[in-house]
Amino acid sequence: xxxxxxxxxxxxxxxxxxxxxxxxxxxxxxxxxxxxxxxxxxxxxxxxxxxxxxxxxxxxxxxxxxxxxxxxxxxxxxxxxxxxxxxxxxxxxxxxxxxxxxxxxxxxxxxxxxxxxxxxxxxxxxxxxxxxxxxxxxxxxxxxxxxxxxxxxxxxxxxxxxxxxxxxxxxxxxxxxxxxxxxxxxxxxxxxxxxxxxxxxxxxxxxxxxxxxxxxxxxxxxxxxxxxxxxxxxxxxxxxxxxxxxxxxxxxxxxxxxxxxxxxxxxxxxxxxxxxxxxxxxxxx
Amino acid sequence: xxxxxxxxxxxxxxxxxxxxxxxxxxxxxxxxxxxxxxxxxxxxxxxxxxxxxxxxxxxxxxxxxxxxxxxxxxxxxxxxxxxxxxxxxxxxxxxxxxxxxxxxxxxxxxxxxxxxxxxxxxxxxxxxxxxxxxxxxxxxxxxxxxxxxxxxxxxxxxxxxxxxxxxxxxxxxxxxxxxxxxxxxxxxxxxxxxxxxxxxxxxxxxxxxxxxxxxxxxxxxxxxxxxxxxxxxxxxxxxxxxxxxxxxxxxxxxxxxxxxxx
Amino acid sequence: xxxxxxxxxxxxxxxxxxxxxxxxxxxxxxxxxxxxxxxxxxxxxxxxxxxxxxxxxxxxxxxxxxxxxxxxxxxxxxxxxxxxxxxxxxxxxxxxxxxxxxxxxxxxxxxxxxxxxxxxxxxxxxxxxxxxxxxxxxxxxxxxxxxxxxxxxxxxxxxxxxxxxxxxxxxxxxxxxxxxxxxxxxxxxxxxxxxxxxxxxxxxxxxxxxxxxxxxxxxxxxxxxxxxxxxxxxxxxxxxxxxxxxxxxxxxxxxxxxxxxxxxxxxxxxxxxxxxxxxxxxxxxxxxxxxxxxxxxxxxxxxxxxxxxxxxxxxxxxxxxxxxxxxxxxxxxxxxxxxxxxxxxxxxxx
Numbered sequence: 001x002x003x004x005x006x007x008x009x010x011x012x013x014x015x016x017x018x019x020x021x022x023x024x025x026x027x028x029x030x031x032x033x034x035x036x037x038x039x040x041x042x043x044x045x046x047x048x049x050x051x052x053x054x055x056x057x058x059x060x061x062x063x064x065x066x067x068x069x070x071x072x073x074x075x076x077x078x079x080x081x082x083x084x085x086x087x088x089x090x091x092x093x094x095x096x097x098x099x100x101x102x103x104x105x106x107x108x109x110x111x112x113x114x115x116x117x118x119x120x121x122x123x124x125x126x127x128x129x130x131x132x133x134x135x136x137x138x139x140x141x142x143x144x145x146x147x148x149x150x151x152x153x154x155x156x157x158x159x160x161x162x163x164x165x166x167x168x169x170x171x172x173x174x175x176x177x178x179x180x181x182x183x184x185x186x187x188x189x190x191x192x193x194x195x196x197x198x199x200x201x202x203x204x205x206x207x208x209x210x211x212x213x214x215x216x217x218x219x220x221x222x223x224x225x226x227x228x229x230x231x232x233x234x235x236x237x238x239x240x241x242x243x244x245x246x247x248x249x250x251x252x253x254x255x256x257x258x259x260x261x262x263x264x265x266x267x268x269x270x271x272x273x274x275x276x277x278x279x280x281x282x283x284x285x
Numbered sequence: 286x287x288x289x290x291x292x293x294x295x296x297x298x299x300x301x302x303x304x305x306x307x308x309x310x311x312x313x314x315x316x317x318x319x320x321x322x323x324x325x326x327x328x329x330x331x332x333x334x335x336x337x338x339x340x341x342x343x344x345x346x347x348x349x350x351x352x353x354x355x356x357x358x359x360x361x362x363x364x365x366x367x368x369x370x371x372x373x374x375x376x377x378x379x380x381x382x383x384x385x386x387x388x389x390x391x392x393x394x395x396x397x398x399x400x401x402x403x404x405x406x407x408x409x410x411x412x413x414x415x416x417x418x419x420x421x422x423x424x425x426x427x428x429x430x431x432x433x434x435x436x437x438x439x440x441x442x443x444x445x446x447x448x449x450x451x452x453x454x455x456x457x458x459x460x461x462x463x464x465x466x467x468x469x470x471x472x473x474x475x476x477x478x479x480x481x482x483x484x485x486x487x488x489x490x491x492x493x494x495x496x497x498x499x500x501x502x503x504x505x506x507x508x509x510x511x512x513x514x515x516x517x518x519x520x521x522x523x524x525x526x527x528x529x530x531x532x533x534x535x536x537x538x539x540x541x542x543x544x545x546x547x
Numbered sequence: 548x549x550x551x552x553x554x555x556x557x558x559x560x561x562x563x564x565x566x567x568x569x570x571x572x573x574x575x576x577x578x579x580x581x582x583x584x585x586x587x588x589x590x591x592x593x594x595x596x597x598x599x600x601x602x603x604x605x606x607x608x609x610x611x612x613x614x615x616x617x618x619x620x621x622x623x624x625x626x627x628x629x630x631x632x633x634x635x636x637x638x639x640x641x642x643x644x645x646x647x648x649x650x651x652x653x654x655x656x657x658x659x660x661x662x663x664x665x666x667x668x669x670x671x672x673x674x675x676x677x678x679x680x681x682x683x684x685x686x687x688x689x690x691x692x693x694x695x696x697x698x699x700x701x702x703x704x705x706x707x708x709x710x711x712x713x714x715x716x717x718x719x720x721x722x723x724x725x726x727x728x729x730x731x732x733x734x735x736x737x738x739x740x741x742x743x744x745x746x747x748x749x750x751x752x753x754x755x756x757x758x759x760x761x762x763x764x765x766x767x768x769x770x771x772x773x774x775x776x777x778x779x780x781x782x783x784x785x786x787x788x789x790x791x792x793x794x795x796x797x798x799x800x801x802x803x804x805x806x807x808x809x810x811x812x813x814x815x816x817x818x819x820x821x822x823x824x825x826x827x828x829x830x831x832x833x834x835x836x837x838x839x840x841x842x843x844x845x846x847x848x849x850x851x852x853x854x855x856x857x858x859x860x861x862x863x864x865x866x867x868x869x870x871x872x873x874x875x876x877x878x879x880x881x882x883x884x885x886x887x888x889x890x891x892x893x894x895x896x897x
Binding site for chain 1: 572573624627630631632633634636648651652653654655656660664665667669671672673676679680683684685686712
Binding site: 038045049051055059187201207209211217 | 322323330468469487
């Protein structure tokens with residue numbers, strides 16, 4: 001952190017978020033066509049990615065032990081996590097393997113601030129995140145009146161904690177896998193996009209009924225189960241264990257530690273070899 | 286003959302190009318396997334003990350999902366043509382004595398061939414261990430499936446050619462375009478869910494769209510739930526129509542094609 | 548930039564000190580054969596590339612140093628080490644009294660880096676947005692920012708495209724914008740890696756003038772790599788040549804010419820189209836009755852050569868000048884290639 005105080009860096013982070021929010025709005029407002037294309041395509045994409053499960057839930061009046069509206073909540077929760085990722089970790093921060101694989105991490109290294117701060121601020125793009133966040137919030141709002149839940153302040157607090165934990169898990173997962181691009185820039189350049197695709201496609205699947213090995217691997221190895229299924233089981237009282245609310249936050253801590261170690265090791269490797277390739281393509285997009 | 290040799294050499298280069306990297310493509314295979322395994326469990330969760338629903342038993346649905354994953358690369362038909370234009374790498378391709386689309390198609394053939402051997406075949410072989418029947422409904426269905434698969438590639442490449450042309454003509458960002466196309470394509474093609482399971486009569490409507498020819502038609506023929514001649518005729522119609530429209534579009538947008546991606 | 552940052556003065560008169568730095572990269576070899584490629588997935592063949600070998604270099608404040616070498620000589624590796632992007636395998640690097648890698652955050656606030664092939668600008672935003680972004684991220688005080696913005700806008704002529712989208716700029720405009728951006732925080736050292744790559748002659752001249760002005764007016768130390776030797780000669784008082792990772796020459800251009808042969812061009816016009824035979828000079832080409840020769844000014848005098856020509860034919864006109872620096876350097880590279888490196892150099896050249 002150098003010779004500057006923590007308070008300085010916190011203030012600095014807020015100023016950066018403001019700058020990135022403005023830049024993000026400028027990108028989308030470049031032209032009416034661009035604006036329409038992004039908003040429409042992102043909305044279509046987000047609706048399409050959950051539509052399959054939604055239609056199945058409608059057709060079969062729920063899925064397994066999940067009622068139709070519980071599935072709706074699950075889909076909404078997953079979309080909000082997706083929306084938070086897009087809002088806070090866009091510009092190829094979540095797709096970190098692209099930055100590393102394309103040699104664009106050098107740009108981060110010549111910024112006079114801690115790398116962590118760069119990564120936590122540079123991806124802030126609220127304008128682009130909204131088309132993902134809003135449908136997710138809408139689904140939750142639609143589902144809640146049909147669910148027999150006591151929506152106390154405590155529940156909302158746990159909802160928030162789990163939401164942040166789920167987002168942290170997705171980010172950690174992306175960084176853990178993406179760090180492979182430090183070592184194999186070409187081969188791993190699109191690894192983050194594969195892992196994100198996996199999460200986007202599978203985030204809303206109820207994992208009940210899976211075998212122990214498969215369910216375990218989808219929670220502990222490829223944590224798609226933590227994106228929505230595990231926290232929603234607790235929030236919707238499908239899981240009766242009192243500790244269930246804390247599974248996802250605990251997993252988030254574990255994944256964050258793991259991702260930090262992986263990224264740190266990758267960074268040490270990068271110090272030795274640097275980037276042997278560079279591409280302007282998709283720069284910061 | 287020379288053109289064919291060039292096509293196959295390009296395909297071979299693309300196939301060996303997959304191996305030229307570190308073995309990270311295996312990670313993608315793992316992800317694909319997990320995805321299909323999750324679908325198997327989902328169907329078992331939904332359809333267990335329910336008998337046939339809209340003509341589909343649990344066993345047929347599992348086979349449908351399996352074959353969809355086994356043939357995924359063929360059914361998706363993604364040549365990444367528009368990416369080549371966006372990142373400018375297409376410029377050198379103009380200097381090669383082969384059509385632009387043919388070059389992308391050749392590369393697609395090579396990588397698909399590789400993934401079919403390295404992922405699809407092993408998946409097909411191990412699924413009986415997971416209690417899934419990989420065989421077609423009957424030998425005739427298997428034969429018609431093979432023909433329909435060829436038509437599916439015809440339709441798929443036509444759609445690819447057309448959509449890339451649209452992306453270039455409208456100067457759409459390929460990232461948005463790809464994600465949107467991927468999500469919509471999976472739903473509308475029937476690769477994700479058999480149309481028979483869709484509510485509100487959506488399945489019947491989707492069956493008439495060109496996307497259906499990409500996945501739903503060959504897959505439903507494979508499991509023996511389709512009127513094969515009618516659907517294959519529809520595939521042929523869409524294939525021819527798409528190619529005509531796409532060729533027209535590309536010819537009209539030649540200048541934009543060159544400028545796409547700056 | 549904060550005052551405390553500026554107070555971290557170097558430990559000697561030199562702002563850049565490189566001592567015994569070596570760097571080796573491991574490069575995976577790949578086969579064109581499918582079977583070998585499959586084997587290579589699990590048992591890769593690795594080749595070691597020695598990018599830098601025991602490099603020693605010192606640069607004083609206010610110097611403009613040209614850093615040159617053939618492709619793959621180790622120029623960019625040096626710039627990356629000096630800008631704190633990668634670590635050397637061995638040796639010591641101190642710039643502005645700091646270790647670029649270990650004190651990265653403080654250090655990069657005091658240097659500017661421009662890579663000709665890369666851009667620090669945000670592609671989908673207007674140029675102005677990148678400048679505002681830089682102000683916030685580099686924490687530049689508003690008054691200094693306004694002053695420097697005015698300075699770079701005027702010198703680099705940024706006004707005409709300051710509100711244009713970065714993706715829509717020409718290469719020359721983009722480079723000017725990148726240079727301006729790199730200077731906003733008033734760096735003490737500027738690392739320029741091929742800053743004129745792909746620019747037309749006018750844009751190139753403007754960039755070079757700007758670097759000279761900057762060095763003169765603000766005493767910014769500049770380390771610059773380029774393949775354009777005449778450009779380097781025009782700009783830099785000192786040239787460091789690197790060959791296959793080793794320092795091959797460190798001195799001024801006059802010394803470089805002297806030590807590698809005082810290559811000169813002789814143009815003679817005679818009544819005949821057949822060139823005269825001149826001992827001690829190499830015939831290059833004839834254009835009608837105008838004949839071009841190359842000779843080493845340190846070995847043979849013009850008078851001796853003219854004596855030989857006059858003995859053979861009438862001399863209508865004569866012209867002589869020093870060979871372009873690019874030719875001198877090309878000769879040096881050629882010698883290095885032929886001798887696989889170091890052997891071709893006089894020891895005192897290092």
